[in-house]
Amino acid sequence: MLDTVHSGAHSVPDTIRRLGGGGPRRIAESAGVVITHGRGARLFDSQGRGYLDFATAMGVAGFGHAHPRWAQALADQAAQLAATVLHTPMQADYLAGLAEIVPDGLERVALYSGGTEAVEVALRLAQSVTGSPHVVSFTSGFHGKTAGTRFTGQRYASERAALGIDWIHDVAYPLCTGHDAVSYSTCEGEGAEALAELDRCAAGLQGGVAAVIVEPVLGTAGNRPPQRHFLSRLRDLCTRRGWLLILDENITGFGRLGTHFAADWFSVKPDILVMGKAMGGGFPLSGVAAPSSLWDNSLYAEMSATSSSYGANPVACAAGLAVLDILREEGFLDNVQAVAGVLAEGLRDIERRSPYVERSRGVGLMLGFDFVDPQSGAPAGPELCKRLFLDTLQRGLLIVGDVPGVRLNPPMTLTVAEAEQALEALSGAVCR
Numbered sequence: 001m002l003d004t005v006h007s008g009a010h011s012v013p014d015t016i017r018r019l020g021g022g023g024p025r026r027i028a029e030s031a032g033v034v035i036t037h038g039r040g041a042r043l044f045d046s047q048g049r050g051y052l053d054f055a056t057a058m059g060v061a062g063f064g065h066a067h068p069r070w071a072q073a074l075a076d077q078a079a080q081l082a083a084t085v086l087h088t089p090m091q092a093d094y095l096a097g098l099a100e101i102v103p104d105g106l107e108r109v110a111l112y113s114g115g116t117e118a119v120e121v122a123l124r125l126a127q128s129v130t131g132s133p134h135v136v137s138f139t140s141g142f143h144g145k146t147a148g149t150r151f152t153g154q155r156y157a158s159e160r161a162a163l164g165i166d167w168i169h170d171v172a173y174p175l176c177t178g179h180d181a182v183s184y185s186t187c188e189g190e191g192a193e194a195l196a197e198l199d200r201c202a203a204g205l206q207g208g209v210a211a212v213i214v215e216p217v218l219g220t221a222g223n224r225p226p227q228r229h230f231l232s233r234l235r236d237l238c239t240r241r242g243w244l245l246i247l248d249e250n251i252t253g254f255g256r257l258g259t260h261f262a263a264d265w266f267s268v269k270p271d272i273l274v275m276g277k278a279m280g281g282g283f284p285l286s287g288v289a290a291p292s293s294l295w296d297n298s299l300y301a302e303m304s305a306t307s308s309s310y311g312a313n314p315v316a317c318a319a320g321l322a323v324l325d326i327l328r329e330e331g332f333l334d335n336v337q338a339v340a341g342v343l344a345e346g347l348r349d350i351e352r353r354s355p356y357v358e359r360s361r362g363v364g365l366m367l368g369f370d371f372v373d374p375q376s377g378a379p380a381g382p383e384l385c386k387r388l389f390l391d392t393l394q395r396g397l398l399i400v401g402d403v404p405g406v407r408l409n410p411p412m413t414l415t416v417a418e419a420e421q422a423l424e425a426l427s428g429a430v431c432r
């Protein structure tokens with residue numbers, strides 16, 4: 001399937017490999033196609049082939065591609081004003097719009113241009129308000145790759161140890177293992193062991209815990225939901241101990257679970273909420289929502305302390321406003337829930353029929369399953385994963401699935417008919 005479109009004397013993949021910093025993106029290398037444009041739920045390659053996009057740039061294209069309202073808003077704003085350090089109506093309008101959908105009490109939002117940057121601000125806000133250094137995260141969580149965030153979770157644990165970072169800790173995330181996406185809403189698990197481990201971890205920390213940061217549903221680790229009552233029990237524990245609870249809603253926010261935020265789905269109010277990805281519909285935009293009591297008692301109360309080069313950029317605000325318009329359209333969240341139901345049932349059926357698919361799971365439009373080796377029952381090896389991924393791609397469906405922990409993040413604008421096409425493509429590839 002290797003694409004040979006040329007960029008100068010070299011193919012597109014070759015140019016990216018030669019001139020891009022570091023290694024190229026694995027999934028792009030696995031797919032070997034070159035994407036020229038997208039429309040709605042589909043990406044199109046340089047040969048004109050279309051793919052239902054269940055990767056959505058890991059949730060960034062959550063409202064599909066080239067949504068006419070979003071594209072027009074960007075074009076109009078770009079023709080007016082792209083950057084200024086002064087106040088703009090776009091920033092005011094956008095903050096007012098955001099205030100209508102964030103959980104009560106978290107109406108004050110600082111705007112940034114990437115998820116990691118927003119997480120860094122959230123951590124620093126918590127440390128500044130509490131005067132405590134320590135942050136506890138969850139082992140398989142992912143919050144970014146910068147100096148602070150990359151040391152949350154276990155991903156870069158050896159680097160953390162080598163550098164002597166001693167203010168970030170992690171405890172096990174209490175996965176829901178007994179339910180697929182159809183039955184998740186009946187999971188009664190509370191994550192009691194994880195809470196006990198968290199308490200033990202905190203007890204050994206000199207200077208106190210500033211915050212606990214958690215993904216409401218693990219994204220990068222394979223779209224795996226927690227035991228369903230865990231987040232509300234964690235909320236209770238944080239309140240009792242005086243730790244701030246940070247929900248990292250980079251993936252779960254803006255409708256992905258069929259509610260505005262995961263905080264709504266799980267009925268949990270964080271102290272700080274981090275948002276990004278789908279927030280800008282594809283334009284870089286992220287934010288940190290927190291109450292006045294935190295902002296005003298932190299180092300961020302200083303004038304300009306929250307500012308950043310691209311924060312509150314007028315084009316980003318226009319993109320964000322267009323996203324809010326789409327999100328608030330009548331029937332939008334109902335459609336997310338309906339399509340999620342179709343996909344959940346379809347995955348259950350595929351798991352029953354496929355020798356390669358196990359542990360299907362998820363909540364809302366954050367779905368996943370594991371590719372396994374039918375001979376051994378172990379996670380599928382790289383070759384098998386790539387074969388199944390490419391077979392699915394050839395049938396017109398892009399999944400985050402060149403690895404054993406498969407993720408499905410379809411656009412939230414997906415129709416039931418498109419969901420059925422996607423299930424047919426997946427089934428054709430993995431059911432023999």
Ligand SMILES: Cc1ncc(COP(=O)(O)O)c(C=O)c1O
Nearest residue numbers: 114115116142143144219248250
């Ligand atoms: C939950 C979560 N937090 C933070 C980040 C980092 O966001 P960004 O890549 O926009 O910096 C990601 C990225 O995948 C994420 O999934």
